[in-house]
Amino acid sequence: EVQLLESGGDLVQPGESLRLSCAASGFTFSSYATSWVRQAPGKGLEWVSAITASGDSTFYADSVRGRFTISRDNTKNTLYLQMNSLRVEDTAVYYCAKLRGRSYGNLDYWGQGTLVTASS
């Protein structure tokens, strides 16, 4: 059974940093691209970032480029999102998701999400 378990969400002040983790199990993690998607309270889904299976290519939404960094450790079956210079508008539930392919594709499995709140 595919499982994705996010952790690391917290309440932080604007300008601070946070690192999210997503532990994967139930599939060959190193064979699939993975992604982060967020959802602000009461709002729709917003794609944030993706990384290819090997980790050699990364992609970002304009809203986070330059502040967030996606990475993965295929030896630990874990996906990360380093979030720097957090803003109030980054407040959201952050989901990790598995893509159907090595480099691209629809998001076929999702974690349960972790809440990030940036507020003073």
Next chain:
Amino acid sequence: DIQMTQSPSSVSASVGDRVTITCRASQGISAWLAWYQQKPGKAPKLLIYEASNLQSGVPSRFSGGGSGTDFTLTIASLQPEDFATYYCQQAQSFPYTFGQGTKLEIK
């Protein structure tokens, strides 16, 4: 970036009704379109991938169609558990983008 526009934003329907939701892309995306269902407080769930392929375990009353810029999600006979919010998403190119969502409510 590719913009995804869903319609309607909300719809009221009864158990047993047939419902169709549409999604339009701002440029051609071939068949790189997925549909997700989300219930309150839960993660999204993939229903349809690559426009018309039913994800494993999803009931056959769900179907998807279209290619290029215009796509549909049809629920053939609504069941109580289908009342939720539905999102389309393009995977033609990064940055991936979602539609704004369609809330399906009980009439």
